[in-house]
Amino acid sequence: MTTFGFSLNHHIELPDDVFRLLREQIYKRSGIWFHDSSKYLLQKRLSPRARELNFDSFQKYFYFLQYDPRADAEFDQIFDLVTTNETYFFREPAQLQAFIEEVIPDVLSRKSVKKVRIWSAGCSSGEEPYSIAMLLDDAGWYEHAAFEIFASDINQLVLQKARKGTYRENAFRATDGKLRAKYFTRQDDNSWRVNDEVRNRVSFGRLNLYDEARVFLLGHLDIVFCRNVIIYFDDASKKVVVNNFYNRLVDGGYLLLGHSESLISLSAQFKLRHLKNDMVYQK
The missing domain is CATH 3.40.50.150 (Vaccinia Virus protein VP39)
Incomplete structure (x- = not known):
């Protein structure tokens, strides 16, 4: 089954010209810059969002971002989707x-x-x-x-x-066992709560x-x-x-x-x- 001319299992194609326009708007609003090599990352992370809003192309999604009064709120959604959040306790x-x-x-x-x-x-x-x-x-x-x-x-x-x-095990790769015991409580699902x-x-x-x-x-x-x-x-x-x-x-x-x-x-x-x-x- 396909919708809007693309497979549900595949991302919407992000044309080079729309990629450049989109990254420029992200940059103007946040200072975060996506190099040419990051085009697929934006395509992968934003395609589900564009589909969720019933857009069948990034051109239409970008038009929405330019002219719709909900654009500011939508850019907040974009920042949530494209920023990387790898971290853990007691890093460095x-x-x-x-x-x-x-x-x-x-x-x-x-x-x-x-x-x-x-x-x-x-x-x-x-x-x-x-x-x-x-x-x-x-x-x-x-x-x-x-x-x-x-x-x-x-x-x-x-x-x-x-x-x-509340955190999973991968957040504790640099945590001393005594500090974990002192400042965290283990939950029923084996996560740990501060x-x-x-x-x-x-x-x-x-x-x-x-x-x-x-x-x-x-x-x-x-x-x-x-x-x-x-x-x-x-x-x-x-x-x-x-x-x-x-x-x-x-x-x-x-x-x-x-x-x-x-x-x-x-x-x-x-x-x-x-x-x-x-x-x-x-x-």
């Missing part, structure tokens, strides 16, 4: 150790009011901000200061999962890192985690996002990127700090 442990043992003491040493504001930017399904909260608790830092952890992502589906706080004490220490919200006006509303921050996120932006968009981070950080504030990411050729505003455990950027 050397950096997390530097955060707990070196960054936090330095931040607190310069504060009269012992309150630290942390942003997990591009938090995906929540493993990173929950890891931050667990490590702060395990190290006893909550006894010495107040911590505000805000976590954001452009993808609404992963934020729903983050708020729920304990309420930890969940209540993190607030989640949808935010486009490319949206300077919305990022501005976060106010001043002491530490920004943005790990393995800016690799999905082109250089021009990376500069916008990094500049947004710079403007939100207090003097002496820290930016923690993924190990595969660097500010070389992107920003000369930050200093690269060689700490005992890892390298981080500081305003």
Whole structure:
């Protein structure tokens, strides 16, 4: 059986010209750039959505995105479908150790009011901000200061999962057994749920890192985690996002990127700090 001239088992063909128009609109709205080699990825991930809206071609779907009043909401659906969300608890442990043992003491040493504001930017399904909260608790830092952890992502589906706080085994590939026993409760279906004490220490919200006006509303921050996120932006968009981070950080504030990411050729505003455990950027 076929519908609209294509098999239900196959994707709608994404013509090169429509691919270029579509990626340009995604780029303008999010700063995320899809190279020519990513055409099939967009075709694969968006074909079911186009079919769901009863479009038999990407040309018609793109026309809808250009002229329909529901286009803004539809682009939110697109962001949910095309963003990658691979992560796990306690990723890049050397950096997390530097955060707990070196960054936090330095931040607190310069504060009269012992309150630290942390942003997990591009938090995906929540493993990173929950890891931050667990490590702060395990190290006893909550006894010495107040911590505000805000976590954001452009993808609404992963934020729903983050708020729920329930995870499968693959999220624990770098988790010490003692920490899992301390901060998680095993569920009847063999998943693991973050304990309420930890969940209540993190607030989640949808935010486009490319949206300077919305990022501005976060106010001043002491530490920004943005790990393995800016690799999905082109250089021009990376500069916008990094500049947004710079403007939100207090003097002496820290930016923690993924190990595969660097500010070389992107920003000369930050200093690269060689700490005992890892390298981080500081305003």
